[in-house]
Amino acid sequence: MSSRTIPLNDGNTIPWLAFGTGTALYSKDATKATLAAISAGFVHLDGAQMYGNEETLGDAIVQSGVPRSSLFVTTKLAAVPDGRDVRFTLEESLRKLKTDYVDLFLIHNPKQHPDLKGTWKQLEALKEAGLTRSIGVSNFTVKHLETILEVATIKPAAIQNEYHPYVAKASKAVRAFAKEHNIVYVSYGGLTPVARFPNGPVTPALQRAAKRLTEQTGKQVTTGQVLQVWLRQQDIVAVRLSRYAPTASTSNKPERLQEYLDSQTIPDLTEEELKDIETEGAKVHHRVYMKWLDEESS
Ligand SMILES: NC(=O)c1ccc[n+]([C@@H]2O[C@H](COP(=O)([O-])OP(=O)(O)OC[C@H]3O[C@@H](n4cnc5c(N)ncnc54)[C@H](OP(=O)(O)O)[C@@H]3O)[C@@H](O)[C@H]2O)c1
DSSP, rough: OOOEEEEEETOOOEEEEEEOOOGGGGGGGOOHHHHHHHHOOOOOEEEEETTTTTTHHHHHHHHHHOOGOOOOEEEEOOOTTTOOOOOHHHHHHHHHHHOOEEEEEOOGGGGGSSSSHHHHHHHHHHHHHTTEEEEEEEEEOHHHHHHHHTSSSOOOOOOEEEETTTTTTTTTTHHHHHHTTOOOEEESTTTTHHOOOOTHHHHHHHHHHHHHHHHHHSSSOHHHHHHHHHHHTTTTTEOOOOOOOTTTTTOHHHHEEEHHHHHHSHHHOOOOHHHHEEEEEETTTOOOSSSSSHHHHO
16 A cells, blocks of 8 residues: 655655654664564654664664665654754764665754754754755744744744644644644644543544444444544644564554554545544643643643
């Protein structure tokens, strides 16, 4: 199955579905999990300097045998060590990832960069130099975006923030700003309503849609897949993780990877279902990561 893609504002495209190497793989060897994801059909791999495992993501890229040009690799800038610059850190990432370029390089956390404008100008230079094809940001508020747009000659192509129905209401302003500037929204933590907060108000809405889609397609559609389709219909890229458990004979992880990939072709939700999920999600606020974003975006 070919991957769905979304156009970026710099002429490149981004695969809609990504495999993430943070969270449960943070500081761990991501080789096996990433190889499993690539062989299942993932082409977009989401890494970060802060995850401390770029070397193993690079090993998986090499071992997969998939041509580099068929993959889309993201990494994210951590704090820059004293006496170094952003270029130094990206060159180090490229060495670890065993590649000449990344497809997307994001500022991971604006809090780590007191001179945000200067940091952005360095990212622009790295795009010009061909070390990254596209540049963007993560965990940014409208204010952070406004700050870099004051000096930007290249706009961010993407913004990666936590996004699911329980933060959708709180993310309205930043999503609208991103849309206005043609910046693609990328979600992490998107499965929070099934994986971390399973009995919230949105659950029945997801179950209703899953039941309807199961009947329509004649194939089991899960509530997690409904969330994926909910993101897909809003043109939001979905970053997913599934841990690899080689010793658990009953592990459902390969099936879960397939479940994520299958959500590329599940039919759309109806207008009522989209509204239902939004309305129920807005009843509770539940942010998992970077809780400081709540204070700064209100
Ligand atoms: N930019 C940032 O600051 C930032 C922050 C956090 C994460 N990220 C990126 O986003 C990626 C994904 O993050 P995430 O972990 O938050 O992703 P997520 O997609 O919200 O959650 C994935 C987790 O949900 C579990 N899951 C999936 N389906 C489920 C179901 N039906 N029932 C119960 N659990 C289910 C998976 O479990 P199994 O592992 O058991 O399959 C997995 O651990 C990370 O790896 C990283 O690349 C970025």
